[in-house]
Amino acid sequence: MGHLSKMKKIIFFLFIFLNISISSNAEIAYIDINYILKTSNVGKYLNSHIEKKKIEYDKKFKEIENQLVKKEKTLISQQNILNKEEFDNKLKALTKEVQDYRKNKKSKLDNLNKFKIDNTREILKKLNPIITNYVDTNSISIVLPKKNIIVGKKNLDITDQILNLLNNKINKLDF
Numbered sequence: 001m002g003h004l005s006k007m008k009k010i011i012f013f014l015f016i017f018l019n020i021s022i023s024s025n026a027e028i029a030y031i032d033i034n035y036i037l038k039t040s041n042v043g044k045y046l047n048s049h050i051e052k053k054k055i056e057y058d059k060k061f062k063e064i065e066n067q068l069v070k071k072e073k074t075l076i077s078q079q080n081i082l083n084k085e086e087f088d089n090k091l092k093a094l095t096k097e098v099q100d101y102r103k104n105k106k107s108k109l110d111n112l113n114k115f116k117i118d119n120t121r122e123i124l125k126k127l128n129p130i131i132t133n134y135v136d137t138n139s140i141s142i143v144l145p146k147k148n149i150i151v152g153k154k155n156l157d158i159t160d161q162i163l164n165l166l167n168n169k170i171n172k173l174d175f
Helices: 002-022 033-039 041-077 084-137 159-169
Strands: 028-031 142-145
Touching (some): 033 084, 041 084
16 A cells, blocks of 8 residues: 555656646745754744753653652552551552653643644744745745655755745744
8 A cells, every 4th residue: 555655646746747847937946844943043942942841841750750759669668567458548549649640741741742733833824925925936836845855956945045034034932
């Protein structure tokens, strides 16, 4: 199945290239959106904010994990002192605390990931009209993602031009 899908993509791209090369004065360009998202001022701002949050979360998670390990060691050391029912109750309480911690950690990381996706989408909303305007101004017929280009002339890569336009338009997002 995967091989057939790749063949269809290749045929599709060949069809597009043949049609464009037949039409007069058609211009093709390619762009590396991921590079723009990573290196633009607004992309760096977003990534820096997310990295700070990750570091903050990691620090808090480590503290909680250390507390849970201490509680576990304390409970294990008391195993012979406590009666079975009391030990089982404390073990259940600790198990619940660990489960709550894991849920909370997963929730915070999921929310951070959603935050990244939502704000990346916002950057793309700002980027789209910039690309559209550039394409119209420079009579470009089609822009392809760089990841789908095997070989291409460097002068067809419009990534740097679009990056500069984005940097001139926006530097940060409001969180």
